[in-house]
Amino acid sequence: MEALFQAMLGGLVLGLIYVAIAVGLTIIFGTLRLVNFAHGAFYAIGAYVGLVIAQHIGVGWAFVAAPIAVALFAVLLDRLVLRSFYDKEPTAQLLVTFGIALVVEETLRLIFGATTQQYRMPEALQGSVTLGPITYPAYRLLFAAGVIVMLALVWLFIERTNYGLIVRAGIRDRIMVQLLGGNIRQASTIVFALGAAIAGLVGAAATPIYSIDPATGFAFLVPSFVVVVVGGLGSFWGAVLGGLLIGELQSLTNLAYAPASNVVIYLCMALVLLLRPQGLLGESEVIRQ
Amino acid sequence: MTTSSETAPVAPARPGLLAADARFAVLCALGIAVFPFLLHPLGGYSTLATQIAIVSIASIGFNLLLGYAGSLSYGHAMFYGGGGYLAAILLLRVSPQHPNLWLCVIGATVGAAILAIVVGAVTVRLYGIYFALLTLAFAQMVYFIVEQAKDWTNGDDGLQALPNALLPMGPWNIDLTTHLPSIDLGPFGNLGELRLWYIFAGICLLLVLMLSRMLTRSQFGEVLGAIRENEQRSTLIGFNASAYRLAAFAISGALTGFSGALRGMFDGSVPVDSLSIDRSGSFVIYTIVGGVQTLFGPVAGTAVIMFLENVLSARTPAWRLIEGLIFVGVIVFLPRGLSTVLKQQRDKSPRGLFVRSLRLSTEEPDPLLKPSGEGHKGGPMSIIETFKLGKLFGRFAAVRDVDFRVDPGELRAVIGPNGAGKTTFFNLLSGTIAPSSGTVNYKGRDVSRTSGTARVHLGIAKAFQTASLYPDQTVRQNCRLAALARVQGSFALQVFRRSMRLDDVDNLAERAMSRLELTGVADTRAGDLSHGDKKRLDIAIALATQPQILLLDEPVAGMSKDEARKTEALIRKLSTEMTVLVIEHDMEMVMGISDSITVLHQGTVLATGTPAEIRDNPRVIEAYLGGHSEAELTHG
Numbered sequence: 001m002e003a004l005f006q007a008m009l010g011g012l013v014l015g016l017i018y019v020a021i022a023v024g025l026t027i028i029f030g031t032l033r034l035v036n037f038a039h040g041a042f043y044a045i046g047a048y049v050g051l052v053i054a055q056h057i058g059v060g061w062a063f064v065a066a067p068i069a070v071a072l073f074a075v076l077l078d079r080l081v082l083r084s085f086y087d088k089e090p091t092a093q094l095l096v097t098f099g100i101a102l103v104v105e106e107t108l109r110l111i112f113g114a115t116t117q118q119y120r121m122p123e124a125l126q127g128s129v130t131l132g133p134i135t136y137p138a139y140r141l142l143f144a145a146g147v148i149v150m151l152a153l154v155w156l157f158i159e160r161t162n163y164g165l166i167v168r169a170g171i172r173d174r175i176m177v178q179l180l181g182g183n184i185r186q187a188s189t190i191v192f193a194l195g196a197a198i199a200g201l202v203g204a205a206a207t208p209i210y211s212i213d214p215a216t217g218f219a220f221l222v223p224s225f226v227v228v229v230v231g232g233l234g235s236f237w238g239a240v241l242g243g244l245l246i247g248e249l250q251s252l253t254n255l256a257y258a259p260a261s262n263v264v265i266y267l268c269m270a271l272v273l274l275l276r277p278q279g280l281l282g283e284s285e286v287i288r289q
Numbered sequence: 290m291t292t293s294s295e296t297a298p299v300a301p302a303r304p305g306l307l308a309a310d311a312r313f314a315v316l317c318a319l320g321i322a323v324f325p326f327l328l329h330p331l332g333g334y335s336t337l338a339t340q341i342a343i344v345s346i347a348s349i350g351f352n353l354l355l356g357y358a359g360s361l362s363y364g365h366a367m368f369y370g371g372g373g374y375l376a377a378i379l380l381l382r383v384s385p386q387h388p389n390l391w392l393c394v395i396g397a398t399v400g401a402a403i404l405a406i407v408v409g410a411v412t413v414r415l416y417g418i419y420f421a422l423l424t425l426a427f428a429q430m431v432y433f434i435v436e437q438a439k440d441w442t443n444g445d446d447g448l449q450a451l452p453n454a455l456l457p458m459g460p461w462n463i464d465l466t467t468h469l470p471s472i473d474l475g476p477f478g479n480l481g482e483l484r485l486w487y488i489f490a491g492i493c494l495l496l497v498l499m500l501s502r503m504l505t506r507s508q509f510g511e512v513l514g515a516i517r518e519n520e521q522r523s524t525l526i527g528f529n530a531s532a533y534r535l536a537a538f539a540i541s542g543a544l545t546g547f548s549g550a551l552r553g554m555f556d557g558s559v560p561v562d563s564l565s566i567d568r569s570g571s572f573v574i575y576t577i578v579g580g581v582q583t584l585f586g587p588v589a590g591t592a593v594i595m596f597l598e599n600v601l602s603a604r605t606p607a608w609r610l611i612e613g614l615i616f617v618g619v620i621v622f623l624p625r626g627l628s629t630v631l632k633q634q635r636d637k638s639p640r641g642l643f644v645r646s647l648r649l650s651t652e653e654p655d656p657l658l659k660p661s662g663e664g665h666k667g668g669p670m671s672i673i674e675t676f677k678l679g680k681l682f683g684r685f686a687a688v689r690d691v692d693f694r695v696d697p698g699e700l701r702a703v704i705g706p707n708g709a710g711k712t713t714f715f716n717l718l719s720g721t722i723a724p725s726s727g728t729v730n731y732k733g734r735d736v737s738r739t740s741g742t743a744r745v746h747l748g749i750a751k752a753f754q755t756a757s758l759y760p761d762q763t764v765r766q767n768c769r770l771a772a773l774a775r776v777q778g779s780f781a782l783q784v785f786r787r788s789m790r791l792d793d794v795d796n797l798a799e800r801a802m803s804r805l806e807l808t809g810v811a812d813t814r815a816g817d818l819s820h821g822d823k824k825r826l827d828i829a830i831a832l833a834t835q836p837q838i839l840l841l842d843e844p845v846a847g848m849s850k851d852e853a854r855k856t857e858a859l860i861r862k863l864s865t866e867m868t869v870l871v872i873e874h875d876m877e878m879v880m881g882i883s884d885s886i887t888v889l890h891q892g893t894v895l896a897t898g899t900p901a902e903i904r905d906n907p908r909v910i911e912a913y914l915g916g917h918s919e920a921e922l923t924h925g
Binding site: 090098218233263 | 355359361411415416417418419421422423425426427429430432433436437566570573577606607609610612613614616617620621624
């Protein structure tokens with residue numbers, strides 16, 4: 001019973017990471033119609049920036065520097081390379097972002113080596129909290145709470161700001177939004193940077209829990225794409241539902257029959273694609289391209 | 290045939306074609322024969338040369354799917370690794386005493402093809418990221434199964450130290466590990482460094498190259514290309530897009546499995562890595578770097594990357610970074626790949642230099658355009674009829690309880706204000722969407738659940754509101770594709786023949802063009818046509834499928850007055866030979882050409898009658914014009 005609770009809490013933490021990455025993917029797709037295979041790279045860059053800052057300056061600064069650095073990188077990438085791929089077919093976008101992911105991963109490997117690394121939290125956060133029958137590391141709970149707060153802020157951004165309006169409208173009808181013209185260019189940049197910053201911040205914050213190596217970005221990216229597909233491309237709540245579902249599924253399968261934990265999410269995705277191709281909370285109007 | 294001198298470059302006679310094939314084969318064979326010796330001064334790896342020849346086969350298979358069917362698979366490792374494992378298991382389990390290479394390799398190829406058909410059956414309906422992710426998902430499942438089936442596959446360690454399989458050829462059992470006779474070739478090394486394996490792999494590669502060339506130039510390749518260019522149009526001229534995709538996926542998977550099996554047999558081991566995501570990614574890299582949609586691109590890409598990897602990976606830890614930079618660089622700066630730098634991309638020669646005699650086009654009756662069953666109007670049997678037809682989008686009823694009947698030979702206009710459900714109604718008739726309720730009967734037969742593609746073959750064709758064409762093809766080729774669908778049916782694995790040879794197709798296409806007065810622009814790229822010509826070409830495409838009922842969605846929308854009148858006259862002429870349904874806002878045209886008119890309003894039928902009846906119907910005037918004068922109804 002205790003193991004089950006542990007697994008469920010673990011699934012929640014893992015699921016929230018997926019949610020955070022998937023929300024970034026979804027809002028970027030909605031606004032820019034860009035299928036971004038390089039999104040995992042943002043996570044990895046955030047994690048390494050966080051690692052360096054935490055080890056040399058302080059953990060608090062890591063949480064500030066990581067999202068900013070990743071957002072800057074994303075804007076640069078957008079301007080230099082991705083911008084010319086917005087109007088291309090999704091396959092071309094997949095290919096170029098896959099290439100970028102490869103380049104980032106290998107650059108990180110050259111700089112930081114292939115070994116798994118981690119930084120430790122300050123003493124104050126290293127304790128455990130007792131929740132009924134189980135004790136759980138305090139930092140993990142704090143992390144979960146932090147991600148939930150961050151997601152709430154993102155939701156407010158989407159629902160309550162003008163930029164968010166463009167995101168929502170873009171998911172429905174990209175062309176109409178383009179016709180409205182004006183600040184969509186600026187909005188795209190902001191949304192792209194925001195999506196990247198979320199991944200970077202989560203990367204930095206999750207490193208004390210999951211540790212990091214150069215391949216971690218891709219390792220988190222693929223399940224996050226599964227989350228997006230399961231939840232419904234372009235749907236915020238789809239990403240949330242899908243992320244928690246996949247996180248729990250993976251964690252509980254790991255408890256029941258560990259070798260299957262990596263394959264169960266693909267089974268889940270295949271089922272969803274067959275039975276409800278637009279995803280659990282996806283709108284059928286969003287064209288499957 | 291008097292035009293033979295003109296047709297010669299287009300449809301060369303058979304001997305010439307064979308000569309071209311033979312020349313191609315000889316040049317390829319020469320290239321493959323010279324390759325290891327060219328590699329020698331660069332570092333001299335006879336093993337590498339064989340591996341490149343083998344892996345190139347997988348890249349060619351991958352390119353068939355990405356380049357010609359337009360689907361990016363991120364799971365081809367399941368076929369490559371799957372082929373390797375199958376071959377190794379056959380080797381170890383079936384006849385370990387007398388390992389037979391044919392058995393292992395052919396068995397593995399068949400196995401990979403079956404896997405591809407099973408996986409393809411669920412994946413080919415998906416596109417873009419969905420297709421990529423689902424293929425990746427299946428590859429991960431295969432990886433998982435192989436890793437868990439330790440008794441058969443040895444789990445994470447892979448199958449190592451496989452016995453050497455012999456190649457039975459008639460009375461001989463050939464040992465491919467035999468070295469060639471030792472002959473010194475100066476700077477190009479020594480012939481004796483190569484094993485018989487290279488010759489075997491080279492012959493396999495040669496055959497696969499010839500197969501790939503044949504496939505892409507065949508009728509099958511032509512239709513596959515059409516589906517990639519415009520799937521919506523392709524299904525509505527009568528091609529079964531899913532079947533074509535599935536066939537391409539199966540062939541691609543089989544070739545990749547073949548390659549994986551050869552590699553396993555050559556290396557004498559099958560690592561579990563051969564099933565990994567990285568492996569799948571490598572085929573993407575090889576093919577893109579070399580050049581998609583080219584015959585030699587995948588081979589060139591495989592050779593360049595594998596060679597660089599071999600040379601650089603030992604010297605610098607940055608090899609994978611260099612590989613990634615090459616890949617991104619090629620995508621951004623050379624989207625068509627390295628191989629296109631070497632030679633100027635040959636212009637696709639416009640297919641038709643020949644213009645057929647226009648004698649066919651004029652007034653005489655046309656035997657290829659079947660007159661509709663009962664020529665006289667008001668016969669006992671309707672050609673198309675709907676009962677209580679309805680379509681819901683969410684909670685919105687776009688079409689509700691529509692009872693509709695058209696007699697053979699009739700020209701019926703469907704009019705109504707914007708949002709009345711006219712286009713949805715046409716989509717229900719053509720089968721692009723399925724009804725939520727009610728039925729569609731065609732010649733007394735319920736076709737409500739029949740696909741759009743099948744309905745084209747029954748004789749229902751449609752021209753779109755926004756012309757749906759193959760913009761990169763000539764006008765003639767646009768019509769030929771539609772005619773081809775009529776002549777060959779919805780699917781044909783016709784890989785040996787080129788469609789150019791089919792006279793029926795040519796005749797149908799030429800006639801469709803002349804009907805719509807497009808013969809003058811027959812060799813123009815469809816994308817370069819004027820708006821009016823595009824709209825007429827769309828009708829010509831529908832016509833080339835030999836329909837008995839033609840659905841025209843706003844055929845003159847956006848045309849100038851003169852063009853509209855010209856098109857109107859063409860439609861009127863068509864209506865003498867078939868049933869025509871037309872949605873149109875141009876009231877002058879509607880009142881001028883229709884035998885009868887149906888008015889849709891808010892998804893339901895408001896009125897049906899002759900133009901005069903409709904013009905005087907007060908409910909129509911009320912609904913349609915919101916109370917405007919009759920003059921506006923008459924003069925648009």
